[in-house]
Amino acid sequence: MLSQLSQPAGMKLYKKHVPSEQAQSGVALLQSLFAIFTVLGPSIGTFVYQTFGIYMTLFIAFIMFVFSSFALMFIPADQNHHPQMASPSVMKDMLAGIRHIFSNKVLTLLSGCVAAVGCGVGLISPLSLFVVTEKLGLAAEKLQWLTIPYGAGEIIGGFITIAAATQLSPQLLLAIGLLVNGFGIWGVGHSTNLVLTMLLQFLIGLTQPCIFIGITTLTMQCTEEAWIGRVMGVRTLLMTGTMVVMMGLAGQWKTQVSLASIYSISASLFMIALILTIPIFTIAKREGRECC
Incomplete structure (x- = not known):
């Protein structure tokens, strides 16, 4: 429970001490370090x-x-200090954060994107073992053949994104990550070839940092320092909540529909998230690269 406090607090410090022109590169470095230590x-x-x-x-x-x-x-x-923003309860803080999100079109779109991604990830998170046993016909102990390419792709993708962060807008990074992840997830759910599945897992890991970096950078650009903790807190709750709910439903759905269908639904949720990013490009074109 306490770990949920760290990301909003960390992003507030990040917003305060990191210049806006370095934010995307910094977030990319943060994601790379996280990926390295998550794998190692x-x-x-x-x-x-x-x-x-x-x-x-x-x-x-x-x-x-x-x-x-x-x-x-x-x-x-x-x-x-922002005494005018002080709230007497956590619930009022959360409600204030939600109202602030709905007052900003980009933050509203990003929240929908986060919810869709959370649902998509949560739906397939418990099912990797079934990909190994049902789709590939291998023993359960071979699950590492899926996790290793994914972890390697996430580490490499983080460093590639660091190099590309100054050249690509966060909304473009986000769109690339959602597009490749959507097709990759669909492919994993339908593939019966180990090499192809490993390649798809690598591509998913390679572009997944783009999603995290794109969403985080856009959120930081669109949120004032005084609100960043509350907005990030709502975003973290939204991501965690949708993932937990869909993980709970995944087991029940697995007994009713095919594995390929569940992965197709997950891929569709990533496509929905991609559609939600399209208006951000229009806003960015109208208002400049920083679209808030």
């Missing part, structure tokens, strides 16, 4: 656990969190 972390953790045992593993994890907290002490103190 389990491998390192398994090695530490097998070598030193569970207690030493947990102690090292505790020390890492302590060092992370210690690093935050070097962030300059927040000198700006």
